[in-house]
Amino acid sequence: NATRILVCGGAGYIGSHLVRELSTQPDYEIIIVDNLSKGHKKSIPKGIKFEKADIRDKLALDRIFSKYKPDAVMHFCASISVGESVADPLGYYENNVAGTIYLLQTMKRHNVKYFIFSSSAAIFGNAKEVPIPDDAQPNPINPYGYTKFVVENILASSENAYGLKYICLRYFNACGAHESGDIGEDHHPETHLIPLVLQVALGQRDSISIFGDDYETKDGTCVRDYIHVTDLATAHIRALEYLVKENKSQSFNLGSGEGYSVKEVINAARNVTGHPIPDIVEARRIGDPAVLIAKSTRAEKILGWKRKYNTIESIVASAWKYHKTHINGYND
Ligand code: NAD
Known part of the structure; x- marks a missing residue:
């Protein structure tokens, strides 16, 4: 049944x-x-x-x-x-x-x-x-x-x-990616920050672009959840x-109720990978809000949902486990 x-x-x-x-x-x-x-x-x-x-x-x-x-x-x-x-x-x-x-x-x-x-x-x-x-x-x-x-x-x-x-x-x-490192993110084209940052650590791109560092946020870069x-x-x-x-x-x-700035994500990736990951500051992109963070009160109260991954390092580390063993994504 x-x-x-x-x-x-x-x-x-x-x-x-x-x-x-x-x-x-x-x-x-x-x-x-x-x-x-x-x-x-x-x-x-x-x-x-x-x-x-x-x-x-x-x-x-x-x-x-x-x-x-x-x-x-x-x-x-x-x-x-x-x-x-x-x-x-x-x-x-x-x-x-x-x-x-x-x-x-x-x-x-x-x-x-x-x-x-x-x-x-x-x-x-x-x-x-x-x-x-x-x-x-x-x-x-x-x-x-x-x-x-x-x-x-x-x-x-x-x-x-x-x-x-x-x-x-x-x-x-x-x-992030499954804890086994067997499955993960493989989008074409890739537009998401974490896999793009990790491509730098893998030598697949020279640097990571930061679109604007003059937002009204803790370090000037956009904050996301x-x-x-x-x-x-x-x-x-x-x-x-x-x-x-x-x-x-x-x-x-x-969401997580917390935000990390683009710079914080890049720094987490530097810590996790041990790679310097050069960044380049470019102009703001049109339509990017400074801060996007969710309150997930309803899911926590009604569904009893609780996050297991609650630091950006643990998230980036899980993604890294997948990417370093799947350099070409699922084509490996
Ligand atoms: P994805 O592209 O990896 O997965 C979508 C899947 O749907 C793919 O396997 C694709 O082959 C399949 N698909 C698309 N159109 C189809 C169709 N017409 N018929 C049959 N299969 C079709 O994307 P994802 O990142 O896994 O996103 C999954 C869902 O979550 C999407 O609805 C997306 O809008 C939503 N979402 C994603 C994010 C994110 O950060 N990735 C954030 C918010 C919402």
Whole structure:
């Protein structure tokens, strides 16, 4: 009587870590759906069912739902780059919004009631109150953020109309890698700070760029909230338990409540790797808020969620364990 979970996007960075955590728990059967546009087949553990399919393919979804009869869907699929979303908004709305609509329609046809959605800090834009509370008013400032905000609204309307029960998890900066060092972050192109900094330590780039050092922050560089992927994975499991037990929809911010500046992250990487990691200060990027930090009060209170990784050194060390043994990511 295992609970069957369809993990859409389960071959991606965060999805693969969720799959690892979920596969250690009793009573869950996992089915991964991924088109492998960005995901990595090598991240999928042996024995886990995998269907290569695109969530925009309604026929494929119908076939998969008929075959596996899932009890719940966790939805990690998305196009994830803010810059790309500005250049190609239609592509982003198609994948992130239309793709999610097809998934929800299929769930409705097959009477699947529980949905967990990978939302983002990007829905908040330039937040008025920092740390950002769970009930802050979303105000996205780019197409990527809008796609997440639109889906959150679609979910609320679908609960109202069809009785769907959902949880939105708004991740702040996902980072780090599984403690085994077997799976980790391998995005192309890579835009996230920690893997980019570690590329310098690996000799794959000469220096790391700091975009602006004249912000009103402790050292002038931007401050962000870094949250370990395994902690994000654990939050999904708590969220699923909550959905099934309480049958209530809810949205949660997932962050650490603390911020680290770009310089602090680079210094942590210097300590962890022993490499000098030269940096170059460049002009500010348009649209970068000075500080983005989340309050995760709701997840802590309602889900009983607690972070395991609570220093930037421990996060960077876990990422380093993966990168130094996978210099070319999953191609190694
Ligand atoms: P990722 O690109 O590593 O994973 C996404 C996965 O979905 C990939 O395996 C990709 O192949 C798959 N996919 C994309 N479109 C698909 C489609 N149409 N059909 C089937 N599979 C498809 O990204 P990630 O960093 O793991 O992010 C996962 C989710 O978390 C995304 O929804 C993202 O918006 C959200 N998120 C990520 C971060 C972060 O810091 N990485 C922060 C906030 C929110």
